[in-house]
Structures are given as C-alpha cells and as structure tokens.
Amino acid sequence: MENFLNDNEDILFHLEHMDLDRIIRFKEEEFTQAQQYSYAPKDAADAKDSYKRVLSIIGEICGEFIAPNAPKVDEEGPVLDLATNQVTLNPATQKAMDMFAQADLLGFCVPRQYGGLNMPSTILCIAAEILSRADGSSLNFGLQQDIAGTINKFASEEQKKAVLPKLCSGEWDSSMILTEPDAGSDLQAVNLKAVQGEDGKWYLSGVKRFITNGCGTIGLVLARSEEKGKGARGLSFFLYKRDEKMIIRRLEHKLGIHGSPTCELQFNKAPSELVGERQRGLTKYTMWLMNNARLGIAAQAVGIAEAAYREADLYAAKRIQFDAPVRSLPPVFEMLTEMKVAVEAGRSLLYETARFVDLKEALEDYSEAHPDQKGDIVDDKKKYAKLAGFFTPMVKAYATEMANKVAYDAIQIHGGTGYMKEFNAERHYRDARITNIYEGTTQLQVVAAIGPVTSGIAQSILDEYDQADYPNAGELLAKVRASRKIFDETLVYVKAYKGEGHEQFLSYHSRRLVEMATDLVISYLLLRDGVHSERKLKVAAIFIAKMPSRIEASRSFITGDDATLLQDYAAVIGQGAV
Structure with missing residues (x-):
C-alpha cells in the first residue's frame, strides 16, 4: 500500500531528529492530561509515537485515495447551484473529508476538551505537506487549522464550546473571510459593514471576494464596525454561521487548485457574533490568523514541490533519449539534484519555523496561566515571538518561490509531454502558482521580514x-x-x-x-x-x-x-x- 509518510525518508529523518520535547511538555501540561484522557501520552516518547501513527494514517489516505483521484478532482472541481445557493464538492473530495472525519483527524491542533487531537503546529505542517503532495487543493479544507486555532485562542468559552466540537467532528467546515474586491493585500481598506442592531446583535453587509471554501458552515469575517473609524482601528472580527442572508454569487474560474471552491460572497444583514474586542480585528486577530495561514501555505508549497520533483524524477528515469535514460544526462541530473536539495532546504526551514511558532504559543499560553512567572520564561517568550515573526514570512517567501521553480523545472524535464494534461506535472505547476500570492504575496513577506533583518x-x-x-x-x-x-x-x-x-x-x-x-x-x-x-x-x-x-x-x-x-x-x- 502506498503511504506518503513512509515513502518519504526525509520526513522520517526529521521526525527522528527534531527537538520537540519542550513543546510536548507544554502541550501535554507536563503529561497531567493523561490523568484526564486515557488516550493522552504519558511521556515524550509516547507523544512522538502518537504523532507518527497519526501521520501514517494521513499518509495512507493520501497515497491510496487522494492522490489517485487528484486529476479527476482537478478536471471536474466543485459545482455551485445558484438556485439553492449551495456548493457541492467533488465526490472524491467529499469522500476524502469524510475519511478524515471518520479517523478523527479534523481537530488536529484543537485541545482535547473540545474533541481535538492537541497536536503541535510542527506536526500539523508535516500533515499539511503530505496532504498537499497528494492534491494541492485538499489543504484548503480540513487540515489547515487556522480558523479553529483562532477561535480557540481568541473566542469566548461559549463560542468555543459551540463551534470547535463540530469542526473537529467534521459536521461543520469553515472559511477565512477577509478579502474584498478593493481590499486585497491592503486589509486596512476593508469596507464590509458590521452594524450592531437594537437587539445587541451584529449584522454584516457587503461583498467579499476570493474566499477559499467560502461555502463553509462558519466563517471568521473581518468587517468595519466603527462608523467613523478609518484604517485598521475601525475593523473588528466576527464569527458568522451560514444562513440565507449570505449569497454565494459565483465560484471563481482559477488557474489551479481546482478542487477548492473559491467564492464571491454577498452579505445582506447577516447575523454574526463579535470575537474578542472591538477594533482589534486586523491588528490582533487577523494578523494571528494570517501568520498561521502563511505557515500552512509554506507547507502546501513544500508538498506540491515534493510531488513535482517525484514526477520529474520518475519520468526522467523512464524516458530514453540518445540510448540512455534522460536522468543520466548531466544537464538533467543537475536539475533533479537542485530540485531535491531545494525541497529539502524548504522542509528544514519549514519545520524550524513551526518549532519556533509552537514554542512562542506555548510560552504565551503558559505565561497567561501563570502571570507571576519571571526570568527565563519571560525572556524565552520574547525570543520566540521575535523568531516566529521573522521566520514565518521568510519561510512563506522561500518555500513558495521554491515550489514555483521546482514545478517549472519538472515540466522542463518532461519536455513537451509535461505541457499535456495527461501528466501531473502541469497540474502541479498550476497549483504552485497561487502559493506565492495568497495569504500575502512574496513582496509582502519581504516587507514583514526586513524589520527583523535590520533590527x-x-x-x-x-x-x-x-x-x-x-x-x-x-x-x-x-x-x-x-x-x-x-x-x-x-x-x-x-x-x-x-x-x-x-x-x-x-x-x-x-x-x-x-x-x-x-x-x-x-x-x-x-x-x-x-x-x-x-x-x-x-x-x-x-x-x-x-x-x-x-x-x-x-x-x-x-x-x-x-x-x-x-x-x-x-x-x-x-x-x-x-
């Protein structure tokens, strides 16, 4: 049976050697969770074994079902029925999501008390990479845990109890609803209105565009809540549950990631709930959400690059030219070697970034629970916050540009056949192209990373x-x-x-x-x-x-x-x- 974890020696290498012990102790609260949950790990070795078993299940689903169906999903995609205002996912996509739900994999990073697996971001990145290797569009559904993570970090306990268990079970899915026709990278220009009615509830009105999985059951919406507020300080964050007050106007016709529905949404006084504090929607909540999403996109890029490299290497080994496999020709094996090295470089940077993010989040949570802590905890919290702030845009920039180059070279190694739909190389090339655009272009990642470089x-x-x-x-x-x-x-x-x-x-x-x-x-x-x-x-x-x-x-x-x-x-x- 094909398994996208077990056939990847480099991922297995990192799983064996990456430094996760401190992260595990924080996540498992020094293993006291084992007293409450029988399936919680009892020590670091137990946790690592659990991580590997979960990743192996994902690897099997990806290798045996998602990857073989990816060409069909790419060709057919999802369908919007305007009459019913409903999006139907491709049957293979829906079945894959059902398989993840049945395996209890959809609450990957959510705490156990809400039905989740309580996994660290480092392990989520590995899972995201494996899934993206199978089908670049699949990551935009269940395993990219940004929405659940944001709700867990910033929502009220009532909101968390209402939403997180349903996300973990797969009963609900979700979307991040930020972009507008006139507010792409410049989210300070968001104009979708949030008005508080006399009943105390909030109502959303306006248009959002390029919303990945905008047909999801719930969404986190960035909206302008202050009538006189301009720029970032006029924006707040809202939890919206799908109803008839939101219309899906269209599905975008895209270059790649065809399995993922990208929607244009019209809100017509749609009821919603405020998340956290007013006026912190962009400066606090959206920035946290996007930074986590950027880490996920970096993982997506590494996965697509891995798939493109493997397609090129396999083709070059079988294609005979001048009485020899083209893989043996110096111009080709140099390209293949450079591709392989670039993918492994991106993977090392990705996992290091995720480790810093895990430590940052763990130390922040620990400090919040123990406000009297001083010394090393405080110093480390500041250190890893700075490192996460530097490495996240750096890996988003490097991994996504790398994936585009590797996918480009994969077509070149295939020659004319790589340009044809019958081969996966052209799909990987199309799928890779979005990675250095959405969740902040490479140019914006440079803007975010240059401060840490000069400081x-x-x-x-x-x-x-x-x-x-x-x-x-x-x-x-x-x-x-x-x-x-x-x-x-x-x-x-x-x-x-x-x-x-x-x-x-x-x-x-x-x-x-x-x-x-x-x-x-x-x-x-x-x-x-x-x-x-x-x-x-x-x-x-x-x-x-x-x-x-x-x-x-x-x-x-x-x-x-x-x-x-x-x-x-x-x-x-x-x-x-x-």
Whole structure:
C-alpha cells in the first residue's frame, strides 16, 4: 500500500531528529492530561509515537485515495447551484473529508476538551505537506487549522464550546473571510459593514471576494464596525454561521487548485457574533490568523514541490533519449539534484519555523496561566515571538518561490509531454502558482521580514546557529561564515547609506537582504541536519556550493548602486522621479 509518510525518508529523518520535547511538555501540561484522557501520552516518547501513527494514517489516505483521484478532482472541481445557493464538492473530495472525519483527524491542533487531537503546529505542517503532495487543493479544507486555532485562542468559552466540537467532528467546515474586491493585500481598506442592531446583535453587509471554501458552515469575517473609524482601528472580527442572508454569487474560474471552491460572497444583514474586542480585528486577530495561514501555505508549497520533483524524477528515469535514460544526462541530473536539495532546504526551514511558532504559543499560553512567572520564561517568550515573526514570512517567501521553480523545472524535464494534461506535472505547476500570492504575496513577506533583518533578530539566530557543533563540516562551515561576513558588511552599508534616494534605498534592496539572510539560515540548518546523516551533509554541501555566489552577487549589486537606478526605473515605466 502506498503511504506518503513512509515513502518519504526525509520526513522520517526529521521526525527522528527534531527537538520537540519542550513543546510536548507544554502541550501535554507536563503529561497531567493523561490523568484526564486515557488516550493522552504519558511521556515524550509516547507523544512522538502518537504523532507518527497519526501521520501514517494521513499518509495512507493520501497515497491510496487522494492522490489517485487528484486529476479527476482537478478536471471536474466543485459545482455551485445558484438556485439553492449551495456548493457541492467533488465526490472524491467529499469522500476524502469524510475519511478524515471518520479517523478523527479534523481537530488536529484543537485541545482535547473540545474533541481535538492537541497536536503541535510542527506536526500539523508535516500533515499539511503530505496532504498537499497528494492534491494541492485538499489543504484548503480540513487540515489547515487556522480558523479553529483562532477561535480557540481568541473566542469566548461559549463560542468555543459551540463551534470547535463540530469542526473537529467534521459536521461543520469553515472559511477565512477577509478579502474584498478593493481590499486585497491592503486589509486596512476593508469596507464590509458590521452594524450592531437594537437587539445587541451584529449584522454584516457587503461583498467579499476570493474566499477559499467560502461555502463553509462558519466563517471568521473581518468587517468595519466603527462608523467613523478609518484604517485598521475601525475593523473588528466576527464569527458568522451560514444562513440565507449570505449569497454565494459565483465560484471563481482559477488557474489551479481546482478542487477548492473559491467564492464571491454577498452579505445582506447577516447575523454574526463579535470575537474578542472591538477594533482589534486586523491588528490582533487577523494578523494571528494570517501568520498561521502563511505557515500552512509554506507547507502546501513544500508538498506540491515534493510531488513535482517525484514526477520529474520518475519520468526522467523512464524516458530514453540518445540510448540512455534522460536522468543520466548531466544537464538533467543537475536539475533533479537542485530540485531535491531545494525541497529539502524548504522542509528544514519549514519545520524550524513551526518549532519556533509552537514554542512562542506555548510560552504565551503558559505565561497567561501563570502571570507571576519571571526570568527565563519571560525572556524565552520574547525570543520566540521575535523568531516566529521573522521566520514565518521568510519561510512563506522561500518555500513558495521554491515550489514555483521546482514545478517549472519538472515540466522542463518532461519536455513537451509535461505541457499535456495527461501528466501531473502541469497540474502541479498550476497549483504552485497561487502559493506565492495568497495569504500575502512574496513582496509582502519581504516587507514583514526586513524589520527583523535590520533590527538584529536575524543576526542573533545566526550567531546561535554558528555556536553549535558541526563535526566534519569544517570547510563548509568556513564558507558559510565567510558569506555571513559579507552579509553583515552589506547590511551595515545599507543602514548607513545617506546618498541620493536614501529614503527608499533600504526598501529597494529589502528582498536581496532577506534572501541573503534566508540563504545563511538554511545553510546552518542543513549543516545541523548533516550532523546526523552523511547524506544530509552532502545535501548541505550542494546547497552551500552555490550559496556564496548568490550572497556575493547581492552584495556587489547593493554596494555598487548609488540609487540612480531608482530614478532610471521610474523613467522607464513613465512615472517620473520616485
């Protein structure tokens, strides 16, 4: 039987070696939950065994059912009946969701008291990656736990008891309802109105667009609640349960992820409930929700890239040209090797990010429950909040751009056949394309990541990585350290720049600086992986072989620029001086 966990040696490697013990102790409240729930783990080893068994079930469903049906789901998709205002999922999609519900997998990160599995985000990322390898569109349903997680963190106890058990059982599904026709990335421009009636209830009116699974039973809605409030401070967050006051106007006709319905919604005084405090909808709740969603999209991207690489490798091994498999030709096996290394680099960065997010959330929850705590707990809470804030946009940017490149190369290796619908390569290419757009484009991830790069957060984690022990990596470590020196010098140059156009100089070079930092972080992570495996050390060697040239190229361009290019760009596109 095909199992998408058991056939992935790299995921199994990470499961064996990732540092989860502290996270597990926090999640299991020092294993006191075992006294209340017979199925709760009794120690860290028990928890890890449980994680692997759950992932194996997911791997089996994905390998045996979801992946074989993905081409049909992609071709047929869901259907909207305008007369009844109902969306019917593709039968294979619905059956997959039923299988997850029957296996009690839909409450992945929800606490046990509401019927969930109480899994950490790190394990959710592995599950999301496996599912996305099977079908990129499938993640947009059950296993992306952002909505349930947001409700658990910010909703009232009454709301949690009403909603979370039904999400865990699969009786209800959900959606994140943020985007509007005139408010895409700029969520401060949201105009859907939330008005409080004389009965004290809230009513939503307006249009939302590009809503993934907008046909879900419940939704978390960002709406403007303050009549005079402008920008972010005028927005609040609402829990909406589907009724006749919301009309699905259309399903979008998309390039990819065809199995997932993307809806345009019309709210006509639809009743809803306020979540948390007024005026914190964007600044607190939506930002938390989106950061978790971005981690999920990074996992989706790694999964799609894994699928695209495997399709290319399999085809290259079977395709005979010039009396030999094309896999044996240097131009092809170099591409395949680079694809494989890029996927493993993205996976290492993904799991490290998820680990930081888990520690951040655990420490915040612990501090809230123990407000008298001081010292290490407080310091660690601040540390991991900063690291999560840096790594989340970094992995979203890297993994999604990487997935697009790997999927592109997979078609190239297939040649003309890869362009045809009969092969999965073109579907992976189409599915990958959305990942560096939704939940914040790569450009917005750079905006989020450049602050930690210039404020010293990036340097602090690089210092921490550098102080670790890397036996048998002397020459590779020396290359990384040399590139780190170039990065530091470049950053000093940019921060001190006072020439013409200095106001925009940092912004102009932000992506180059973030990519330099990303290259260095990944290099250290791969060296750390190499401590446990000779093969992983070779993966690090391949990645690091080309990394210094990228760092040097960025340094050369940045320090050789006197900012006149900013003026040249403006002149070329006809907007005058910047």
